[in-house]
Amino acid sequence: MPALRPVDEVVDELLGYVEVTRKTELRSLDDALNCCVASDIQSEVHVPPQDNSAMDGYAMAFSDAELNRIYEISDRIPAGYIGNALVPGTLARIFTGASIPAGADTVVMQENTKQIDDGIELTQLPRDGENVRRQGQDIEQGATIVKGGDRLTAKTLGLVASVGVSKLEVKTPLKVAIMSTGDELVEPGEAISPGQIYNSNRFALAGMLKTLGFDVLDLGIVEDTREATLAALERAAEQADLILTSGGVSVGEEDHVKGAVETLGRLDVWKMAIKPGKPLAYGNVKGTPIFGLPGNPVSTYVTFHVVARTYLLAMQGFSKVQPDVYTVRSAFDFSGGGRREYLRVKLHNRDGATYAERFSNQGSGIMTSVVWADALAVAEVGQQIHPGDALTVLPLTGL
Numbered sequence: 513m514p515a516l517r518p519v520d521e522v523v524d525e526l527l528g529y530v531e532v533t534r535k536t537e538l539r540s541l542d543d544a545l546n547c548c549v550a551s552d553i554q555s556e557v558h559v560p561p562q563d564n565s566a567m568d569g570y571a572m573a574f575s576d577a578e579l580n581r582i583y584e585i586s587d588r589i590p591a592g593y594i595g596n597a598l599v600p601g602t603l604a605r606i607f608t609g610a611s612i613p614a615g616a617d618t619v620v621m622q623e624n625t626k627q628i629d630d631g632i633e634l635t636q637l638p639r640d641g642e643n644v645r646r647q648g649q650d651i652e653q654g655a656t657i658v659k660g661g662d663r664l665t666a667k668t669l670g671l672v673a674s675v676g677v678s679k680l681e682v683k684t685p686l687k688v689a690i691m692s693t694g695d696e697l698v699e700p701g702e703a704i705s706p707g708q709i710y711n712s713n714r715f716a717l718a719g720m721l722k723t724l725g726f727d728v729l730d731l732g733i734v735e736d737t738r739e740a741t742l743a744a745l746e747r748a749a750e751q752a753d754l755i756l757t758s759g760g761v762s763v764g765e766e767d768h769v770k771g772a773v774e775t776l777g778r779l780d781v782w783k784m785a786i787k788p789g790k791p792l793a794y795g796n797v798k799g800t801p802i803f804g805l806p807g808n809p810v811s812t813y814v815t816f817h818v819v820a821r822t823y824l825l826a827m828q829g830f831s832k833v834q835p836d837v838y839t840v841r842s843a844f845d846f847s848g849g850g851r852r853e854y855l856r857v858k859l860h861n862r863d864g865a866t867y868a869e870r871f872s873n874q875g876s877g878i879m880t881s882v883v884w885a886d887a888l889a890v891a892e893v894g895q896q897i898h899p900g901d902a903l904t905v906l907p908l909t910g911l
């Protein structure tokens with residue numbers, strides 16, 4: 513039997529086959545969440561656009577600041593309005609976000625003042641420039657605010673909006689076809705007979721794809737026949753940028769994906785040292801890349817997360833394609849086997865450290881373990897893990 517190949521080596525090789533999409537389109541911010549930015553964007557404005565007040569209080573010249581003096585209030589400047597130049601020796605009432613008037617350089621917060629008849633006395637001396645948010649302190653005019661390959665997350669969309677951009681060029685989201693193979697599968701909501709199970713992979717895969725910003729072409733359940741598999745693959749290759757199948761890539765004679773793909777293109781089964789997860793297949797159908805993911809739900813989920821996801825993100829043009837990894841401490845004993853294992857773990861904070869607790873049943877059909885988990889912990893081949901040992905985890909946030 514040929515040696516199993518390490519996961520990282522397989523992923524690196526697969527990344528070498530990626531053809532990054534060149535399709536782009538102009539999208540409004542309303543419609544761009546999770547899209548991949550096509551090219552760098554520079555700000556045409558300063559943020560904030562002018563020096564403005566960080567507090568409700570009084571704008572003044574720092575050089576005039578002294579205690580035991582009653583100041584006249586010569587102006588009132590709410591946010592959104594430009595005040596007059598400050599009359600020397602006076603204060604201007606000012607509100608958070610309002611522009612600092614000419615002649616003022618410091619804002620005394622309201623809490624550090626006292627009303628005396630019609631005037632104001634300072635109860636504490638300000639620092640020079642206190643409570644003034646400087647023009648351009650967040651973003652200087654001309655600065656690059658997002659780069660080609662960045663993901664337009666909620667926070668990034670907020671940043672783009674803050675420089676007044678309403679539309680931007682994004683990489684058109686890839687359309688990913690998903691096919692669930694298996695005559696035992698029944699869609700949720702339908703009556704189930706002995707020997708059948710509900711199709712869960714379809715929803716897990718479609719959900720992960722949508723969460724990551726891809727378009728999904730769901731081809732539903734594909735019968736375990738060569739004809740049905742060929743027809744579904746041809747349709748997928750015509751309409752989608754990438755095909756994901758679940759199940760049907762093992763060696764049994766009921767597994768038609770491999771043979772059908774070989775008729776239309778090519779498919780290689782990768783002997784990867786991953787648990788859960790083998791077998792995993794990669795190839796193309798008439799030039800459209802295809803991943804044949806294993807059918808067991810946890811295997812589908814893990815191989816998608818570790819392999820297919822990385823490939824898809826690279827194909828979409830994202831600059832960050834590798835999953836996040838953190839180091840935590842193990843709360844359990846574990847002996848690594850002959851394949852790298854992705855254990856479903858839950859994270860807890862205790863005594864200033866983060867500990868990973870392991871789900872008791874790590875079987876490849878135990879989807880409750882994935883739902884329970886916060887992260888996948890990596891147990892390397894032959895690794896002896898003891899409580900307190902450092903452990904690498906891949907968080908599963910949002911997926």
Ligand code: AMP
Nearest residue numbers: 692694711712713714759760806807808
């Ligand atoms: P296979 O790779 O087709 O041999 O499938 C491996 C295991 O995963 C079998 O127990 C299948 O019943 C199960 N399985 C395959 N596809 C799905 C699916 N879409 N949803 C839930 N379980 C599945």
Ligand code: MG
Nearest residue numbers: 693694759760
């Ligand atoms: Mg099957």
